[in-house]
Amino acid sequence: MNNQQLPNSTTVLVLGILSIVFCFCYGVLGIAFGIIALVLANKDNKLYQVSSSSYTESSYKNMKAGKVCAIVGLSLSSLYIIMVVIYLTIFGAAFSAIFIEALEQYQ
Numbered sequence: 001m002n003n004q005q006l007p008n009s010t011t012v013l014v015l016g017i018l019s020i021v022f023c024f025c026y027g028v029l030g031i032a033f034g035i036i037a038l039v040l041a042n043k044d045n046k047l048y049q050v051s052s053s054s055y056t057e058s059s060y061k062n063m064k065a066g067k068v069c070a071i072v073g074l075s076l077s078s079l080y081i082i083m084v085v086i087y088l089t090i091f092g093a094a095f096s097a098i099f100i101e102a103l104e105q106y107q
Contacts, residue, residue, distance in 0.1 A: 006048060008040040009059040012066030015040070019073025023080055030077030037070035 015037035023030030044063045048055055 003054060003056045005059040006044040006055050006063055008044050009063040009066070012037050012041045012044065013062045013069070014066070016066035016069025016073060019070050020076065021073075023073050023076040026084060027077035027081035030073045030080070034070040034074030034077060037066055038074070041067040041070065 015033045019030045019034035019037060021030075022033060041063055044060075045067075048060050048063075052060075
């Protein structure tokens, strides 16, 4: 049989890995790479489900591994964004209290 690779299996794997690598860039790049990888993985999964005999199993496994990496990267990026928002909220409240107290001393 002349099986072919899934069209986006390598791309999904690379984007999934990049979503983990860039999850600490304020989470934005990790989320972007993760979402793109998941969309492409879902398209390839549908192709494989329709005619699994036409595609190699190794490309399907690469696609599944990339999908797992994308989910992990998306989760880490989301947690990082939540941590940054909490951090900015806490320090924003602290600095605003200091700023208000300093203004009251000058009046």
